[in-house]
Structure formats: C-alpha cells, structure tokens
Amino acid sequence: MTLPIWDNVLYMPGDVIAAWIMMLLVGPILLLWLSKTKKWPLVWEYMRTTNHRKIGSMYVLFGFLFFLRGGIDALLMRTQLAVPENNFWVFQGDKYNEVFSTHGTMMIFFAAMPLLIGLMNIAVPLQIGARDMAFPFLNAVSFWMFLAGGMLFNMAFFLDSSPNAGWTAYTPLSTDTYTQTEGNDYYLFALQVSGLGTTLTAVNMIVTILRHRAPGMKWNRMPLFPWATLVTSLLILVAFPVLTIALFLLMFERLFDTSFFSGEAGNPVYWQHLFWIFGHPEVYILALPAFGIFSDVISTFSRKKVFGYTAMVLSLCLIGFLGFMVWAHHMFTVGLGPMANTFFAITTMLIAIPTGIKVFNWLFTMRNGVVRFTVPMLFALAFIPTFVMGGVTGVMLSVAAADMQFHDTHFVVAHFHYTIIGSTILGVFAGIYYWYPKITGKLLDRRLGIWHLGLFITGFHLTFFLMHITGLNGMPRRTYTYQWGENLFAFNFISTIGAFLMGAGMAVFIWNIIRTRQSGDHAGADPWQGRTLEWLVSSPAPEHPFTKQPVVDQRDAFWYAKQAGRRMAAGTDSRPAPIAGKTIQPLCIGAILWLLSLSMIYQWWILAVLSGVLVLVMFLLRTWRDERINTIGKEGTADE
C-alpha cells in the first residue's frame, strides 16, 4: 500500500499497516485499563524492583508476549506454505524472508531465553534457600537490557525494516553489499544489547549458586534445576562472548566497510564458524534448564528422589562440555574436507550418550513410584517421546554424508522444532504450571491445562512430523513457495492445520490465565506435596523469603522433614542477604542503550556519542556505590 504524505510517497506493506492499526487500538485500551483498575502504582513498583521473583515474572511476561509475536509469524508462514504457488497477502519474496528471520530470532533470543531465565530467577534462589539473587541491581540491569533489545527488535517491523538474512545472518548476504536496509542492523544491535544482559545474568546465577546456598546444601544435595542453571550459566559465559565478537565484526563490516568476511583477506566462512561456536552451545543453553525443570517435576510427581542423581549431574556437565566440540556439524556442506566432517560427525554422535542416560533416568524415576497425572507431569510425559524423536533425528543428522541430503531442508526444520519445542517450550509450560503458585499464589486450572497440552501437542506433531517427509522430498527451508507436481502439497497442507491447532492450544492457555486470575483456587505454600525448598515459603513467594535459612541435611530435605513430621531447623550462621532496593537506574540504563543502538543504526553519530558517554558514566557511578556499606549492619542484625 502506498500513502502520499506531503510530496513524498510512502510505501507501507499491508501487514505493517495492520499492525499499526492494531497497536493504535490496543495501546489506548491498555492504558485506560491500567488507569481504571488503578494499576499505575504497581507498574511503577515493577519498574524499580530488584526482587528476583518480580524480575523473573517480568521476564516470563515479556518472553511470553514475544512468543506470541513469533507464533503469529509462524502462522503467517504456514499459511503462505499451505498450498503450492500460493500468494497469501504480502508474504512472498522478501516479506517471507523477513518473517522467518524475525520468527527465528524472536523465538530463540526473545522468547525461549527470557522464559527460561525468568523461571530461573523465580525458582532457583528459592530452591537453594537464598534470599535473593546475589546482585539484585545487576539482575534488574540484565532484565532491562533484554527488554531494550526486544523492543528494538520489534520496532524494526513497525518501521518496515525487519531483518531479512535469517536468524543465522550468514555473510556475505548479511553485509551491506547485499542487504542495504537497516533490518540487519536492528538484528545486530538488538542481539548485542540483550546478549550482554544474558551474559550478566549468567554471572549473577553462578555467584548466587556458589555463594548463597542454604547451610548444609552441599553440591550433592542441590536439586537438579539449580544444577542445570549452573551448567547453563557457564555455557552462556563462554558462548555469548563469541556471539558478541561476531556481532561486532559484522557491525564493523556493515557500518564501517571493513572486510572481515569478504575481499582478499576475509572469508565468508569465518562468520559461520563464529556463529556456530556460539550457536551450538546456545541450543544446549535452551535445553539444559528444561531438563532441570523436568527432573524436578518428574521426581515430585513420582513421589521419589530422582533416579541416578550423580549420573544426572555428570551427564549435564558432559553435554555442556561436548556442546562446544560439535559446531561444524552445521557446516557439513561447506566443504571443510573429509577429516573435519568425520571428526564433527563422531563428536556429535557422542552427545547422544549422556542424553540417553538422562532419558533413562527420568523413566526409571517413575518406576516403582506413584505417578500423579498433574498438568506439569503430563507436560513431562509429552516431553519424553517428543524430545527423543528430536534426538534421534539429531543422530541421523550427525551422519555427515547423509546430512548433505538433510541439510537446509524442512527435515532440519522438523528436527530443531522437535528438540526446542519438545524440551524448552514444553519445559517452560511445565514450569509455569508448576511454579504458578509461587508467582501469583494461585493454581492454574487443571482441565484447561489438559486442553492446552492436548491441542498444543497434537498440533505440534501434525505440523512438524510431516516436515521430515517434505524435507526428504526436496523442500529446502527458507523458501516461500513450491510447485504443483512436487508431491509436497498434502503434507504442507496438513502441517498448516497443525500449526493452527497449536495456536488454539495457546488461546486455551491464555484463557486459563485469565480465568485463574478471576476465580482460581488459592494455593497453600505446598500445593504439590513438594520436595524442594521453594515449597517451604508461602505462596506467592514473599519479598524476603527465609529470614533464617533452613538447614539442609540431605537431598530433598524438605520432603523428609515432612515425612518425619518435623520442621526444618533454622540455620544460625547466615551470610548477609543481598540487599533489595528500589531504583529506576536499571531501567534508565536499558533505555539509554536502546537510544544508543537506534542512533548507531541510523548513524546519528552525535547522539550515539552522547548516549554512549551517558551509559558509561552511569555504570561508573554505580561502581562507586555500594549499599552494603550502609545497610549490612542493620540487615545483618535484623537477620539474626
């Protein structure tokens, strides 16, 4: 659609206009609702909070909104692919490319990651008996950096400059020689800002777990979700800086005409190495926390300790370690030579072993137990077969010579959705149902939960199972159309129906949230017969849980204390708790970084320098402030 504005003619595609109209309708309604229900003090409270549960809830909320956004993109793609030679709305050519690039980036960085980090924020401190994250201020900074990146990334669409080089942004396509619009600059800066936030979160998680465990919680008494969080954080700490560097190089390439990835000295394949050295660990960053959630869920609802605890922890570590040695399995068709191809094929196969150990341990946790079919447990039961199917196609892909057929087809699309949705997304939903009482004080409705799972998982298998076949039958990924007579129609059509079933499942989930808000059951502190420390504190988790940290004398100590009919002893020697505060600075840092990115994208150098200096000054000032000096005495005595 073209709009004449003064003398210029502005071209705007129909979907962007539709989105603007939606925004202009929904925005005011939202603001009005906030005023009507007197929610502004609450919003102001959350804008300044440093509390782990509140920050975690905001991560989950925005992660979920971005998940919906990415989901709408998915439905648009599936509609365009429903029939051969389709011309649905505007989604052909570059428009389709923008949609899948946005979908992939959005889902990985702005939906899956924050949803997991949100659950970690909510549950991990409680599970280890800590009173908050080690660095509450830093935690808020991380969150606002993530949101600044997410907002930047979403803005690109409204200005009709979405990135269009895929979530992998392969050079030379992603350099300014071949994609001139600002789209990929938005990609660069959005990932850069939110990626820094993620790295800081990893530091925070590691320190929290190292330093703030309850007395007596030795390494071999820690629940598996904190363990998974620890290993994941270490992976983030190694992998994300590689992404940061890669993004910086590409930024120089796009904005300042360097030639790292082109010309005589450069090489486009360097980008692929950098990206996948980050990218493969990233998929384990997404999977391991979900493994942790399921380990806790399966153990709780089988009323047993997790089977093979030591093997579980070791295989987490082993998966994390091997995850750094397999990146070139994404590059079997680049022509790295027979030596590299076989090496990376074998290392990739090796990962299947610790993963298999975990699967069998989950299964044997259920054996001889009392298995309760609660909603989180049903998600776990759906997770095991789904994830195993993704795992076995992973082994098939690791067969380097065969991967030359699979690579870059819908077979791969099927594989990674089986693993990511199978583990991360099902894990996140299991976690939300499981910890909802700790977040809001209420239990989500069981019947609606079952509908949610049923629709989602049926739709999921319909959508993605058939993609294995279309892929084998020659359908490359990232293509917006295919021809009649290619034998692809029926599969794609069913696949599209499946996608809409998944959408229906999500609608049920949203309905469940609304219903529960209005009339849900209030949950006590321990609605699930829990085993770990988060069920010791009231629901929702109070701002200052554990005024005295409990003493942990064995794994699942809370459960055995309940069995013996005693209360957990309170510890005496406790470290000073991290100090909560109310401060607007983290939000300001996020906002300035957002401005900085925007001025870099549009090359407003003066504004860029100003905001750069400002954000640096804010960090430096913060470095000199230490509220512990003033407060420790006071809080310290209050704690004893």
Place this chain on the structure above:
Amino acid sequence: MKKAWIVLLLLLNGCQIRTLNPHSQVAGDQAMLIYLSFAIMIVVMAVVFVLLIRFAWKYKQTAKNKDDVPEEINSNKRLEIMWTLFPVLLLAILAVPTVVVTYHVSPESRNGTDNAAANEAAIHIQVTAERYDWTFTYENGKQSNRLVLPVGEQAILHLQSEDVIHSFWVPELGGKQDVIPGKEILFEVTPDKTGTFLGKCAEFCGVNHALMRFDTDVLQEKAYRNWLQEE
C-alpha cells in the same frame, strides 16, 4: 506409534521420495545411510516408548496407592551400565559406514590436490551461481540454464558463485554442496540412470531464493552429444 507406521509405509514406497530415489552411486550410499540410521533410531525409540507407556501406566496413582510413599531405589549399576553401553554399541554400528562414506563423498576445494581438476577422462562443466540463476558452461563453450549429463560418465562440476553463498542440490544425484564466493569447489557425480530432475538452490541467498531452480537431464550418451551440438 501410528505415525511411525505411516513413515514406514512411505519409506517402503520410497521411490516417491526424492532423496531415497538415488540415480548415482553417491546418492545411493547416502540413501543407504539414511535407511540405516533410521532403522537404528527406530530401535531406540521403540525402547523408550515402551518403557514410558509401561511405567506411566503401571505406576499411576490410584485410589489404593495414593498415600503410599514408595521405596527409594535410586541407582542400579547393572541397568546404568547397560544403558550407557547399549547406545555406544548402536552408535559404533552407525559410525563405521558414516566415516567410510563421508571420506568418500566430501569434496576438496581447488587449492587442495588437483587430481580431480586435472582428470582428463571426465566431463568438466563450469557452474556459475548468481542471484537467482544457475549457468552451466560446457566444454565446447555452450552455455545453458539446464544441467545435462550423460549417463554412466563421470562429470566434474566446477562450482563458483558471483555473489553470496548458494548451494547446489539435485537430490537424486546426491547431497548438496555449498557454492562459496571467491573459491572454486569441485563436485563429482556419475549418474547411473537416466531421468529428469528438479535442482534447487539450498542455501538462503535473498529475495528469490525460492525460485532459484534448474532442470537436470541425465541422457543417454548419444542424446547428450546431440544436445551439446544443438544451438
């Protein structure tokens, strides 16, 4: 499980599926690997599915056991060793042919050994990828947007890109090979059956990536000679 049957049926009916309908030695080896890995993986899946259904069913909470606290059995050396070694065994079975075939099919770039490039007996074709077209230049100078090959003769394709990364893919003739700017990569193929296939670009390269297709004909020797001489 029902779904697994559907696939199995489709696979038995494999000639429908392009990657499983090989027309060259390499594609044949790759199809063999696909079948082999699929078969091994079916075993793994069957074990997991059976255990899952059995345990979930047998140990589900009932009115009778709902207050029981089960006995803790938290490790079992024999079982744990078994489910570590069993996958090792399956993977070893898979790894051997993987290594053999991968060594055989991984192409070398021009700056490596020049054996293939200097191979006089083979047919050499220059393949140029430029957004969003393929151009094939034959030894007698003929240029075409069709890839035409004689059956039973070794052909060496010299892959080059004028702009971004593309990927050359004709599923019936074998796996894909990326085409990378600034570099010539050799792709060897010996078709062993005649036929007409759709080739595609398999690496995302921009606006019309989806339309970057080409037709491939594998002809009898004589038909091939005639085609080469045609204007």
